[in-house]
Amino acid sequence: MSDKLPDQAVQAADKAVEQVKQAAESVKREAKANGGVGGNAAAALRQADRFVLRLNKLIATPGGLSAFLSTSNYILYILAYLQPRAPTVYATLLTTLKFSSSSITLTAVDPSAVPPLVALAQLLSKCRTTLRLLGTLPLYAWLRSLMAGPKPGSDVVLHRIAVVQATSYFAYQILENICVLADHGVVPPSFIAKLNRRDPTTARLYTTAYRLWLAGVSCDFLRLAREAQNINAKRAARGQEEKGEVAVREEDERVDRRWWMDAAIAVAWFPMALHFSGVTGGVPGWHLGWMGVCGLVAGGERMRGLWKMTA
Numbered sequence: 001m002s003d004k005l006p007d008q009a010v011q012a013a014d015k016a017v018e019q020v021k022q023a024a025e026s027v028k029r030e031a032k033a034n035g036g037v038g039g040n041a042a043a044a045l046r047q048a049d050r051f052v053l054r055l056n057k058l059i060a061t062p063g064g065l066s067a068f069l070s071t072s073n074y075i076l077y078i079l080a081y082l083q084p085r086a087p088t089v090y091a092t093l094l095t096t097l098k099f100s101s102s103s104i105t106l107t108a109v110d111p112s113a114v115p116p117l118v119a120l121a122q123l124l125s126k127c128r129t130t131l132r133l134l135g136t137l138p139l140y141a142w143l144r145s146l147m148a149g150p151k152p153g154s155d156v157v158l159h160r161i162a163v164v165q166a167t168s169y170f171a172y173q174i175l176e177n178i179c180v181l182a183d184h185g186v187v188p189p190s191f192i193a194k195l196n197r198r199d200p201t202t203a204r205l206y207t208t209a210y211r212l213w214l215a216g217v218s219c220d221f222l223r224l225a226r227e228a229q230n231i232n233a234k235r236a237a238r239g240q241e242e243k244g245e246v247a248v249r250e251e252d253e254r255v256d257r258r259w260w261m262d263a264a265i266a267v268a269w270f271p272m273a274l275h276f277s278g279v280t281g282g283v284p285g286w287h288l289g290w291m292g293v294c295g296l297v298a299g300g301e302r303m304r305g306l307w308k309m310t311a
Contacts, residue, residue, distance in 0.1 A: 054311070057310040058306055058309075061310075063306065065131070066128070067299060069124055070299045071299055073121055073124040073128060074292040074293075074294075076118075076120055077289070077295070078289055078292035079117050080115060080118045081288040132173065133180065133181075136170065136173045136177065139170040143163075143170050158226055161219050161222050161223050162223070165216045165219035165220070168215040168216035168219065169213070171209075172216065175208060178191075178192070179205050179206050189201075207278050210277040210278070211277040213276075213277070214270075217266065220262065220265075224259065224262060265297070265298045268294045269294065271294060272294045272298075
């Protein structure tokens with residue numbers, strides 16, 4: 001047998017060596033661009049640093065802390081709902097891949113123990129409830145401004161709807177604050193009994209508060225219906241030339257986006273308010289997952305807007 005390699009083998013070997021050289025040069029260029037071996041770690045640290053600074057700016061903006069806690073709270077609700085189902089999904093995946101699930105040991109969890117995600121979600125919820133103790137101040141300012149009467153040129157029907165909504169939210173917040181303070185021993189049971197048909201517990205007052213919240217949320221549907229009526233009447237009164245202007249079309253698109261976003265927010269809040277109000281005995285099939293989804297839909301747009309402002 002000849003020791004000389006065939007020409008095709010030599011050419012293939014040369015080509016392989018050339019490919020290895022090119023790959024090595026590519027790795028060197030990427031490492032140099034990322035600052036060497038620790039480039040990826042440094043880039044990750046820079047991203048983390050930027051995120052922390054933006055988060056700090058978000059919390060410092062008006063409403064930023066509330067939006068951040070709300071978004072985090074509802075994300076945790078979703079994760080807490082999905083977490084117990086993870087082992088089932090994993091076992092199904094193993095079955096699909098034709099692995100033996102008998103070799104997989106799932107750690108049993110004490111059903112009486114509160115999962116960490118649920119505990120953290122409950123902690124954030126209590127934090128948000130505590131912060132809402134000051135929520136009566138902006139609601140009072142809003143209601144007081146409405147009591148001065150509708151502004152010249154504004155829609156009287158929309159003003160009346162706003163008065164009903166502000167009154168509902170203000171009364172809801174007062175009752176919730178009283179209940180929270182009573183639960184922590186600040187308000188004596190005797191005071192609760194005077195408000196609550198001689199019942200010193202806060203359960204019925206909470207239900208009344210949530211029904212006022214439901215009334216406030218329902219006002220959004222009345223407002224949206226009236227706004228749609230006004231928008232359609234305004235557009236119907238336009239001339240043909242005005243309808244064809246680019247600026248007019250862009251403004252119409254902006255108004256429509258805002259209206260549909262408000263509608264989505266109202267639709268998201270409504271089942272949550274309906275469930276806690278107990279008007280229908282609770283929404284069938286309601287769980288933490290649905291509450292998380294509804295809360296994210298309702299508050300997601302506000303959070304996105306505030307987050308963009310921190311860039």
